[in-house]
Amino acid sequence: MVWTGLLIGLIFGALLQRGRVCFNSAFRDVKLIKDNYVFKIGILTVALSMIFFHFAAQFGWIRMSPPTFNWISTILGAFVFGMGMVLAGGCASGVTYRIGEGLTTAWMAAFAYGLTAFAAQRGALSFIRNGLSSFNVTVANENEMYTAVTGPTLSSLLGISPWIPALIVAALLLWYVFGTKTTPRKSTMDWRLLSVLLAIVAVVAYILSFAAGRNYGLGITGSWVALWNSFLTGAKLNWASLLIIGIIVGATITAVVNKEFKLRMPKQPSTYAKVLLGGFLMGLGATLAGGCNIGHFLTGLPMLGISSILASVFFILGNWAMTWFLYERE
Amino acid sequence: MAKYEVTKSLDVMGEVCPVPDVETKRALKKMKAGEILEVLVDYSMSKERIPETVQKMGHEVLEVEEVGTSEWKIYIKVK
Numbered sequence: 115m116v117w118t119g120l121l122i123g124l125i126f127g128a129l130l131q132r133g134r135v136c137f138n139s140a141f142r143d144v145k146l147i148k149d150n151y152v153f154k155i156g157i158l159t160v161a162l163s164m165i166f167f168h169f170a171a172q173f174g175w176i177r178m179s180p181p182t183f184n185w186i187s188t189i190l191g192a193f194v195f196g197m198g199m200v201l202a203g204g205c206a207s208g209v210t211y212r213i214g215e216g217l218t219t220a221w222m223a224a225f226a227y228g229l230t231a232f233a234a235q236r237g238a239l240s241f242i243r244n245g246l247s248s249f250n251v252t253v254a255n256e257n258e259m260y261t262a263v264t265g266p267t268l269s270s271l272l273g274i275s276p277w278i279p280a281l282i283v284a285a286l287l288l289w290y291v292f293g294t295k296t297t298p299r300k301s302t303m304d305w306r307l308l309s310v311l312l313a314i315v316a317v318v319a320y321i322l323s324f325a326a327g328r329n330y331g332l333g334i335t336g337s338w339v340a341l342w343n344s345f346l347t348g349a350k351l352n353w354a355s356l357l358i359i360g361i362i363v364g365a366t367i368t369a370v371v372n373k374e375f376k377l378r379m380p381k382q383p384s385t386y387a388k389v390l391l392g393g394f395l396m397g398l399g400a401t402l403a404g405g406c407n408i409g410h411f412l413t414g415l416p417m418l419g420i421s422s423i424l425a426s427v428f429f430i431l432g433n434w435a436m437t438w439f440l441y442e443r444e
Numbered sequence: 445m446a447k448y449e450v451t452k453s454l455d456v457m458g459e460v461c462p463v464p465d466v467e468t469k470r471a472l473k474k475m476k477a478g479e480i481l482e483v484l485v486d487y488s489m490s491k492e493r494i495p496e497t498v499q500k501m502g503h504e505v506l507e508v509e510e511v512g513t514s515e516w517k518i519y520i521k522v523k
Contacts, residue, residue: 134489139461146462147469147497203460215488215514219460299496374488376514378458385460441466 118322119353123360124367126315126332127211131365132372133308134301136208137407138199141433146441149297155305155312156411161287162313163416167331168280170317171259176324176331178276180419181404183251183265187243191402192410192425194395196432199407200440202227202392206334206406209393210358214365216377222386223393228338230397232346235339243402261329268418279418302372316412319357326353333409334358335400399432448506448519451479457486457515464490465497468520472503475522480506483518491516 129135133155140152170176199205202223204212209227212220233239252263253270260267260276268283269276296305320331330336337354344351351359369375380386400406403425405414411429414422454471456464464485471481485491495505498520506519 134492136461136489139489139493142462143493147465147493148500149493149497151493151496203463208461217460217487219458297496299492301492374514376486378486380458380460381455389460441462 115322115326116351116353116356118326119356120360122315122319122322122332123357123362124364125360126319126357127214127361127364127366128368129308129311129315130207130211130361131214131368131374132302133305133312135211135308135312137205137411137429138203138208138433141196141430142200142437145434146437149299150294151297151299151305154291154296155309157287158291158306158309159312159316159412160415161284161291162310163316163412164280164284164287164418166313166317167320167416168259168277170321171276174258175321177261177329178259178264178267178417179261179329180265180267180417181410181414181421183419183421183424184246184249184404185424186249187246187402188404188421188424189428190246191399191404192428193399193432193435195399195403195406196429196434197436198227198392198395198397198399198432199429200392200433200436202389202396205408206338206396206400207361207408209396210334210338210361211365213362214367214375215369216375218377218379219385219389223389223396224338226390226393227335227396227400228342228393230394231335231401232339232342232397234398234401236343239398239401242398246402264419266420268420268423271420276418283418312412316416320413323353328353330409331413332357333405333413335397335406335409338397403428447509448480448482450482450519451475453482453484455484456490457484459487461487461489462493465494468494468498468518469501472498472501472520472522477522479522481520481522483520484511484515485518486515488514491518494518 143149209223268279341355410422410425504521
């Protein structure tokens, strides 16, 4: 049932494009222009996914598999990834869906990002991750809601039911989303509806990917690596690589239909060098961190994996550091 | 014949996110009250975000005009 990856990709890509969902903007705008519009889409999606994932795991439709914890690799990788997305002009999902809008800078960034992630996972750069692997921490789970061996979670750390931290954290996030002022913006759809749709796609993606034997939710970095693997070694396309193809095709369709497709080229050719460097840092960073803004932020955070919580914090710090360096320094 | 008496025109087509927003803010800072800035943009997210940001800065958005496929002109009156 690997074709369900393509189906989910098409829907996810269409939503990303229509909703302009980019975590680079989400993290950066909060600091740069004091605008929390996209950030709140991210937080509301995470809060809803948290509840949905735990229900799906309770019913046995999925088994949660939060990523392995490695404090040094996660902090280093997430910070580098956070800086990279500012240079690249988009996060993992951002540069991927914008391929379909005809943004040539996104083509370059995605190219460097996917290829570097491949090299960092199984090529010439894999020595970095392997060299740090002695710091890996996993836990054995007795709870059926998780796979047998995963990274630690808030619930495994505290030795309590996963529902307790999930409900508390989801409530806190919902309080932030609805209890504080949201920056208005005229966009294509209501941001709350968009978040609900994204969370539904996230949980359905997990269920279908689990059924296809992949056992993780949405993720961009590993999926790009899978696509490069098929391209370079001739391996059969799998759920993950089809997800990427789906996102690009889905975003292209909605961009063309809504007259938002255009071959866009920057006036300064040096911009290409900047986005290539950004893509390189993203590929290296996401591999070291064990995931990108989708694998960690959108999928790992709702499972309350410690590595995803730490990664999310350092994605934001890396993003803010590079935003300051590029756009705020006079 | 131009719609508005544009003082300065800023072309940020093809630029990566958030260069259109940042350049717009920088241009506005150098302008005097009553002058009109015209921003040419082809990036949909900035087209939606720039009006909100400049209004928060106290300026007036006169119009967001569609001038081509995924191309817009934003007219901003400096306050």
